[in-house]
Amino acid sequence: MNLGRRPGMWCLASVFMSLLRDILTSPSCWQHAILFNRFNYPFELEKDLHLKGYHTLFQESLPYYPKSMKCYLSRIPSRMPSERHQIGNLKKYYLLNAASLIPVLALELRDGEKVLDLCAAPGGKSVAMLQCAYPGYLHCNEYDSLRLRWLRQTLESFIPQPLVNVIKVSELDGREVGDAQPEKFDKVLVDAPCSNDRSWLFSSDSQKAACRISQRRNLPVLQIELIRSAVKALRPGGLLVYSTCTLSKAENQDVINEILNSHSNMTPVDIKEMARTCSQDFTFAPTGQECGLLVIPERGKAWGPMYVAKLKKSWTI
Numbered sequence: 001m002n003l004g005r006r007p008g009m010w011c012l013a014s015v016f017m018s019l020l021r022d023i024l025t026s027p028s029c030w031q032h033a034i035l036f037n038r039f040n041y042p043f044e045l046e047k048d049l050h051l052k053g054y055h056t057l058f059q060e061s062l063p064y065y066p067k068s069m070k071c072y073l074s075r076i077p078s079r080m081p082s083e084r085h086q087i088g089n090l091k092k093y094y095l096l097n098a099a100s101l102i103p104v105l106a107l108e109l110r111d112g113e114k115v116l117d118l119c120a121a122p123g124g125k126s127v128a129m130l131q132c133a134y135p136g137y138l139h140c141n142e143y144d145s146l147r148l149r150w151l152r153q154t155l156e157s158f159i160p161q162p163l164v165n166v167i168k169v170s171e172l173d174g175r176e177v178g179d180a181q182p183e184k185f186d187k188v189l190v191d192a193p194c195s196n197d198r199s200w201l202f203s204s205d206s207q208k209a210a211c212r213i214s215q216r217r218n219l220p221v222l223q224i225e226l227i228r229s230a231v232k233a234l235r236p237g238g239l240l241v242y243s244t245c246t247l248s249k250a251e252n253q254d255v256i257n258e259i260l261n262s263h264s265n266m267t268p269v270d271i272k273e274m275a276r277t278c279s280q281d282f283t284f285a286p287t288g289q290e291c292g293l294l295v296i297p298e299r300g301k302a303w304g305p306m307y308v309a310k311l312k313k314s315w316t317i
């Protein structure tokens, strides 16, 4: 968000930043979208949501939008109760920040593809991917063992057994996956660890804040290493989507620019069309990149922050 050096623009920027901060630090403003589980479709809930004024996300036609994915949202902040995990029972819906669906849709998943979710826990985007298509193989990886358990539980709660058989869950450092499985995947999602602005701003006490500031400095290095590994894991012609839930330019545009400058086999894919078709439900800030979108929270559309960048691996190096 380079708003130039004019005083009027600075003033506008500071009003804007304070509005943004208000939303990020007030959970009462946060909205929760309801992603239906196509494997246990909630018909009754759907009627109820219509009566309550909810609408479906991406009503405008996106260049790619699978009909099997249904996500409902309301302009008024509200929160459905989460369903309890019960062994043997599939859940009917997943509550999420609607902007989380943008990286999943940017992957343009098709049936039969080999897909890697490099940083997968707690599994929201893996569940969303499976609402879009039936992959031939889905590899969900997570480095943190506690979060890995959460990921397994999410998959067990939403995905029927026959489909679970095409999913592999691993507990690897994502930086090693590319060397272990070179050029294996058609699509790779790197939903990277980042300085998550919602939880960082909301829960920081001074000790935590100091620790987070020092972690923050190291994040771009980790993010670049994760993408490098993802590039190796991707087959030529495959698509890579990188996402974070931070506004930090150092973790967003700068990371992607570094990858583009150091990988002649990666080319940016223009995703501005996505922003045009879903501007009713999301507010976007300029990123200075054709391949990068940044959703910023606004009252009534308190989704994000979410940065999404899309790259393609070329056939020849």
Ligand SMILES: C[S@@+](CC[C@H](N)C(=O)[O-])C[C@H]1O[C@@H](n2cnc3c(N)ncnc32)[C@H](O)[C@@H]1O
Binding pocket: 100, 118, 119, 120, 121, 122, 123, 124, 125, 126, 141, 142, 143, 144, 147, 172, 173, 174, 175, 191, 192, 193, 194
């Ligand atoms: C933003 S979260 C992923 C959210 C997830 N994609 C979802 O939609 O539910 C980032 C995840 O990356 C994991 N992570 C951190 N370092 C990692 C590494 N080196 N390799 C793989 N995963 C890592 C974190 O533990 C965290 O669960």
